Amino acid sequence: MTMGADQNQGIPASLTIENVKEWVRARVTQKRLHHIAGVANLARRFALKCRCDPYLAELSGWLHDACKHVKDKELVAMAEQQGVELSEIERTHGHLLHGPVAAGLVRSELGVTNQAVLNAIFEHTLGATPMSDLSKVLFLADCLEDSRPSDYTDPIWSALDVDGRFDMDGAIVVACEQNLKCLIEDGKPIHPKTVAVRNYYLARVRQRE
Numbered sequence: 001m002t003m004g005a006d007q008n009q010g011i012p013a014s015l016t017i018e019n020v021k022e023w024v025r026a027r028v029t030q031k032r033l034h035h036i037a038g039v040a041n042l043a044r045r046f047a048l049k050c051r052c053d054p055y056l057a058e059l060s061g062w063l064h065d066a067c068k069h070v071k072d073k074e075l076v077a078m079a080e081q082q083g084v085e086l087s088e089i090e091r092t093h094g095h096l097l098h099g100p101v102a103a104g105l106v107r108s109e110l111g112v113t114n115q116a117v118l119n120a121i122f123e124h125t126l127g128a129t130p131m132s133d134l135s136k137v138l139f140l141a142d143c144l145e146d147s148r149p150s151d152y153t154d155p156i157w158s159a160l161d162v163d164g165r166f167d168m169d170g171a172i173v174v175a176c177e178q179n180l181k182c183l184i185e186d187g188k189p190i191h192p193k194t195v196a197v198r199n200y201y202l203a204r205v206r207q208r209e
Helices: 017-025 030-047 054-063 072-082 088-092 094-110 115-123 133-144 150-160 168-185 192-208
Strands: none
Touching: 017 030, 017 054, 017 094, 030 054, 030 133, 054 094, 054 115, 054 133, 072 088, 072 094, 088 094, 094 115, 115 133, 133 150, 133 168, 150 168, 168 192
16 A cells, blocks of 8 residues: 555655555564554544544554564663653663654654654654644554553543544543553653643643633
């Protein structure tokens, strides 16, 4: 599958979904590939519900976890080499960098320069303030992919569908709150960005009420 002329800005004309699948398949386990495929399919579905290109959503979904199995120390080294500004928590918990590092690798190895796609990959774990519709789509698709436990996903699904409205901002608030709950219960450190993203989108939701 290739893209139409209106979709290919910043995406090499020769790059197809099949090419991307092969590139990703060589980097991840079969279990991770199943998750990635689910995220890509869900991202495409979500994109059709908002002002977002479904091809770019699917492409971002296939690429988002390409560096998931890279070791923490290597992720930190790769992020530094790519010029990513690192916080202390990212230096000590390098797995948080798999999105930013994947974005850099997608640019250097696949020639993707579409900034919306690169941002979506970069931001999919922690979110950002603000996020584009494409970034929101990928962030939520990653949270809601079928392998996630239902006690985690059910509140997010409920927030996403409010009286028939596709409410990504409200769902992001709940997703961040679910993430915070899991981190606290597991005794893990919390990245300040998770709190910042939750507060930013909570304010957006309250402003429209």
